[in-house]
Amino acid sequence: MIPSEVTILCWSEPESEDLNLAKLAEFLGLKSSLLRINTGSAGVGYLERNLPEHPACLAVSGTTLARIFSGSNSDNELRSFLLRRVSHLLIYATEPSQSCGAALSYLTEGAVTSIAPVQNPESKYEISPKHREVCRQLTGLTFGRTNERTDLTFAGRQDNLSSLIKIGDRTFFAALERDTCTIFIVGCNTVADIDTVVSPLADVGSYFSRLIPAMMFLKRVFRDKAWHARKPYANFTVDDPLLQESYGFLNYRTLLQTMDRCGFFTTIAFIPWNFKRTDPKIAALLRSRPDRFSIAVHGCDHTGAEFGSDDTTLLNRKVRAALLQMNDHQQATGLAFDRVMIFPQGKFAAAAMKTLKANNFVAAANSPSVPSGRAAGPVRLRDLLDVAMLNYESFPLFLRRYPRDLFHCALDLFLEKPLLLLEHHGYFRKGYDDIAEFVSRINSLDENLSWHGLGHVIEHSVLSKIGSGPDLQMKLYSHGACVANTSGQGTTCVMSKADSGNLGFEAVTLSGKPVPFIVESGAVNLSVHVDDGAKVRLEMMFKNPWDGLDSGSRMPEHVTAFVRRRLSEMRDNYLSKHEPLLSFAYRVKDLLVGPQR
DSSP: OOOSOEEEEEESSOOHHHHHHHHHHHHTTOOEEEEEEOGGGOSHHHHHHHSOSSSEEEEEEHHHHHHHTSSOTTHHHHHHHHHHHEEEEEEESOOSOHHHHHHHHHHTTTSEEEEEEOOOTTOOEEEOSSOHHHHGGGTTOEEOOOOTTTBEEEEEOGGGOEEEEEETTEEEEEEEEETTEEEEEEOBSOOOOTTOEEOTTOOGGGGHHHHHHHHHHHHHHHGGGSOEESSOEEEEEEESOOSSSEETTEEHHHHHHHHHHHTOOEEEEEOGGGTTOOOHHHHHHHHHOTTTEEEEEOOSSOOTTTTOOSOHHHHHHHHHHHHHHHHHHHHHHOOOOEEEEEOGGGOOBHHHHHHHHHTTOOEEEEOSOOOBSSOOOOEEHHHHHSSSBOTTTTOOEEEOBOTTOHHHHHHHHHTTOOEEEEEOGGGGTTOSHHHHHHHHHHHTTOTTOEEOOHHHHHHTOOEEEEOSSSSEEEEOOSSEEEEEOOSSSOEEEEEEEEOOOOSOEEEEEETTEEOOOEEETTEEEEEEEEOTTOEEEEEEEEOOTTTTOOOSOSHHHHHHHHHHHHHHHHHHHTGGGSHHHHHHHHHHHHHHHOOOO
16 A cells, blocks of 8 residues: 655654755645654653554654654654554654664664764765665665765664665665665755755756655655656757758768667757758658657757747747748658757747746746846756746746756656757767667666657646545647557546646647636646546647737848858868867867857
């Protein structure tokens, strides 16, 4: 059986670590409750009355545990009760004190005897290769540096502990069985506050010890009651290239051979300005292999910061021009495109997200970046932990990363995000072995990983969980979302998508048919029945307040785009293959226009 909630035991009043753990449980879609105890109410009788029925899930900080087991005459009775009534116990926010060490030693019957700070500042986290049911996609990885300010390790009888994560030769995160209870202990003195305001460029991995072990515990205990992706997805996107036999170091036929051999999928981030320049033979190649290739929208003209303006009329015109050119390209080549925007140079303003929403794009994909233009509001740590960022006009921004660091890719998958990789033609300078080797390592993270086109991956990035009733709860991110029912019976799906209410709805459809919905509490909510074995697509469409408005001729933009594209292609096709010439060209550019920042 799966517990109904996580009970957080706190001494008198909850401390910040207790409240932070409750926020983390809520983020995962779980119910939590704070159970206050003190000297007069720390006995078996009080806990018997106030803890949920077995199986109960209990979390307690190291400081509270030390107070519970300090000098009590009923320690044995209390310990016996906890290990019998509680199925899963998390001990978090530990500290290297004698009282905390003694309490842990007593509870674990000597399996843990003491706690100490990390000694070597160069130490790394080493995740066990044996406990995939807890560590999931992070299983077997070594990474870091550890955090000297927060990280601790245990000493004790290691043969009685399952070391889930080690730092050096000592245990940092452990599990052990006692009676009918599985005890998890985290060697970190705090829990991160996921409502902390952070930079959009913040590295979630730097919060590893303060968040991920607790998340491992909660995901393991609550399973399908926690928000989870029903399948992990991945995509590899190459930005900028023309659809010609070769572009710079990229050759489409060689790339296809590599994909077939290694089992991955490539989306081409296609610049709409190039809509008349596609080689029919390469169009035919991509058209014949929709299982390996797709294209998405990469800006409009791909000029400098073209979506970095606050002028919504100008932005709307650019989005409309991009769509017109992509539609013309589709008509001429037969190549459909994903209605996903990839911003040139990663630069965008929050206002651009609103115009994408008004033109019924399903999402945007971008490398982490700070929006330009008017302030877009604060970004919290929870926003970076989520499947997609919804900070900018509630339009989904999915984050991409380069194929460099396996740990951050695994962390994305652990957090239920799609893994979105990006590169440019220069990545293939030395051939295709690098992408083949990295994909092999990625595929080893999760045997269920499924590679698809960018649009497919984004539209299938839906979180679900089971509740107390028969309905399936779903959290949507994209404005086009695909849902498949494989439960063996018809299911009512209760869906919710955050929405700022900044644009009116034109319609919400399920597989092309309008469905009723309500907008309340900052979200659009609806309930639909999905037959067993059915696959449906939900689409949200919005009114465009800039219809019929214009902000001048695009002729100057066409001239700028023509010059920029030709120069970029000269760089990619010729200068990039001659390092001295390329270096000289960049120096000349810096003298003329200044270095790029």
